Amino acid sequence: TYDEIFDIDHPVFSWLYRASHHWPGVVDLIPRMKAHLRATQDGKSSIPWTDETTCGRTILNGEEDQVDFGTTFKELFCVAASELAESTQEPLERLGVLFESIMFTGTIDRGQKKKSGSRGDNLSNAEHGQLHSSFGRGQLLFLVRQASRQDALRLQAGGFSFAALTNIVPSLAHSMEVSPNELSIQLHQIQRNLSSESMLAPGVHLACYVLRPKVHGRWDVLINRGNKNLLPSVHLTQSSLSSWQTDIVKELDNMTASECYLYLQDRKSHAESQEETFLAELDDAISSLAGQIDHPLFQEARFLARPFSIPCQTSGSTPNRQKATVMMFRVIADAHYSSPLSGRFEFGSSRLFRAQQHVYPRSPDHGAFARQVHLQFAGLAEAKTSTSLKSGQSSPIRLSSLSAASPTASSIGQSEQQEPRSRESQATMADAQSLSKKPTFGNKAHGFFGGIHVQREVSVDINEVQDHPEPGRDIELSPCGAHSEVSVAPADIDTFADELMMLMMEERRQQCAKRQSSS
Numbered sequence: 060t061y062d063e064i065f066d067i068d069h070p071v072f073s074w075l076y077r078a079s080h081h082w083p084g085v086v087d088l089i090p091r092m093k094a095h096l097r098a099t100q101d102g103k104s105s106i107p108w109t110d111e112t113t114c115g116r117t118i119l120n121g122e123e124d125q126v127d128f129g130t131t132f133k134e135l136f137c138v139a140a141s142e143l144a145e146s147t148q149e150p151l152e153r154l155g156v157l158f159e160s161i162m163f164t165g166t167i168d169r170g171q172k173k174k175s176g177s178r179g180d181n182l183s184n185a186e187h188g189q190l191h192s193s194f195g196r197g198q199l200l201f202l203v204r205q206a207s208r209q210d211a212l213r214l215q216a217g218g219f220s221f222a223a224l225t226n227i228v229p230s231l232a233h234s235m236e237v238s239p240n241e242l243s244i245q246l247h248q249i250q251r252n253l254s255s256e257s258m259l260a261p262g263v264h265l266a267c268y269v270l271r272p273k274v275h276g277r278w279d280v281l282i283n284r285g286n287k288n289l290l291p292s293v294h295l296t297q298s299s300l301s302s303w304q305t306d307i308v309k310e311l312d313n314m315t316a317s318e319c320y321l322y323l324q325d326r327k328s329h330a331e332s333q334e335e336t337f338l339a340e341l342d343d344a345i346s347s348l349a350g351q352i353d354h355p356l357f358q359e360a361r362f363l364a365r366p367f368s369i370p371c372q373t374s375g376s377t378p379n380r381q382k383a384t385v386m387m388f389r390v391i392a393d394a395h396y397s398s399p400l401s402g403r404f405e406f407g408s409s410r411l412f413r414a415q416q417h418v419y420p421r422s423p424d425h426g427a428f429a430r431q432v433h434l435q436f437a438g439l440a441e442a443k444t445s446t447s448l449k450s451g452q453s454s455p456i457r458l459s460s461l462s463a464a465s466p467t468a469s470s471i472g473q474s475e476q477q478e479p480r481s482r483e484s485q486a487t488m489a490d491a492q493s494l495s496k497k498p499t500f501g502n503k504a505h506g507f508f509g510g511i512h513v514q515r516e517v518s519v520d521i522n523e524v525q526d527h528p529e530p531g532r533d534i535e536l537s538p539c540g541a542h543s544e545v546s547v548a549p550a551d552i553d554t555f556a557d558e559l560m561m562l563m564m565e566e567r568r569q570q571c572a573k574r575q576s577s578s
Contacts, residue, residue, distance in 0.1 A: 065198065067161060067407075068277055071129050073414035075136050077428055079157040079202060080418035082140075084429025086151045088436050089141045092134040095439045099131065130435065140202060148217045155204035156418075158252070159287050159411060162245050165196030165236045199235070201245075205253045224250075257286045258419060261371045261381040263300060265344045266292035267352060267360055268559050271392040271406055278560075279406035281352075287407055288415035292385065293347045295340065299384065300366075304337055308386065312364035316357055316388060319345055348388070351403060360388035363562075367555035370419040385555065389563055409560065416554035424551045 066072065078085050144151040206214065211221060224246055232239040268290060269281035283289040300308065307326075311319050323342045327335050349357050364386065371383035417424040553561075 065161070067159060067411050068273075068409075070410060071132055072161075073410055074133055075200070076157045076159070076411065076414055077418055078133070078137065078432070079140070079155070081425040081428055082152045082154065084425065084432055085137055086141075088432065089137060089151070091439065092138055092436060095436075096131070096134055096138065130439070134436070136200075143202070147214065147219070153204070155202035158201035158203050158249055159407075159415075160201070160245065160248070162199040162201070162237070162242075163197070164199050166241075167236045167238060196236075201249060203249050203253060251285060252287075255285050256372065257288055258370060258372045259289070259292065259383045259385070260294060261383055262297040263295040263366075264292045264383060264385045265295055265348050266290040266385050266387050267348060267357060268387050268389040268556075268563075269352075269356065269360070269392055269406075270390075270409065270560075270563060272394045278409040280409040280412050280556075281404050282407045282412060284403055284405045288412065291348065291351050291404055293344050293351070295344045303334075307334070307337065307341070309364045311362045314362050316345060316349060316360050316362070319362055356390060356392055357388070360390035363387045363389055363559075367558070369416075369555055370422070373420075387555075387559065389559060391563060391567060409556075413554065413556045413560065416556050417551055427551050 140154060141151055144154045147154075215221070224243060228239050228243050228246070232242045235242065267281070271279045271281075273279055281291060283291065311322065314322065320342070323338050323345075327338045327342070330338055366384045366386055369383050369385055371381060373381050417428070
């Protein structure tokens, strides 16, 4: 079915997206991934395709391997990216990041005449399992980055050249068997995405979080068409809110947008000058946000007075002291709501949107993700290699592409739950599944958990010290030297998108329970 096709809403795509934004957490595992793939393929194919009898797992020496194809596909992606970096003579860390879109290839059959078939022909093709040409026979993932002048000179010295899109689109489209217009749109979209600012400015913002349910328990969220990691938002003020301003905002909690209008208008009529100015700014911000969305759905959105601190644009010598605070309107749209929205926004994958909130510059989640990757992949190669050596198997592989066909969601792995989990119950993407299964390969204790992961962290506390301390005050000394700690690798910290998702799912559950009890 349509939902079984590997797309940007699949959890594996979110993993690939995060891995491409932190290649240093993956690059050391590339040799292990190659060894694991070499051992897995058993000399038959560079890709261990599975059938229904193995339930998405591979078979090696008569034993069922507890690694589903989701893990294998991640390895294929990383190894293919490594080979692409080698071909461009660039380190993997500088290769680029995964673009938030997948392009179908092979949508135009060179052997067929370019004419539309009859309805009977289309039905006959469907009966024989032939998909419509818009689905294509392959999928293309883009790794993109903005090349500097020095990068361009180095690539040109290595035998590469740069050309205008109008000069290369026709030949590329022909080789990819896609329409030139479709390819041109995709490349221009990538170009606009690289040149636009993808983070909010410091200060206080008002935003709107609109969810729309999809089939199979998936969700879409309303996002900025140009920057898909941003919500519809407006800037309220540059500085943080004072205590009396925060008190006014709290009074709007759980009000709909239309109720906020009425409340602000009534309060402005008998407010003092300073308070009246803030009320007017708040009223204008809500009106501006409603104008951006330009849809009656916004009037039903309820305000959440809880402020969220999110990453923002940084400048100057103190980037860590700059922050953006966002207050939300939230609403769940009907699944069949097809009224047109503003051209500035569109509905996109909620799962990918939540993953995007972890990949900003200097994100602490990069370290957590690297530890998750190590736990998932570090032990696979050794266990597989030891099993292969016992049976005398040895077969080289070379991965120049991920696959010859588009993998489906059923073969890649099980989809995650649509609701994000709390920090206490949250586990890694694949570890949560692998920990619940009994390993059956190699050195079970060492291979399964991936050995010992050593990490170095440096924490610097900056305190202001008076030039002339008060008489009689002693200076407190802190212990110096190296120390070690043993702990469980932490999961990602919940972002504002995770917390909003959990809040809205809980509110939806309570509403459903209330309707059932009343009926």
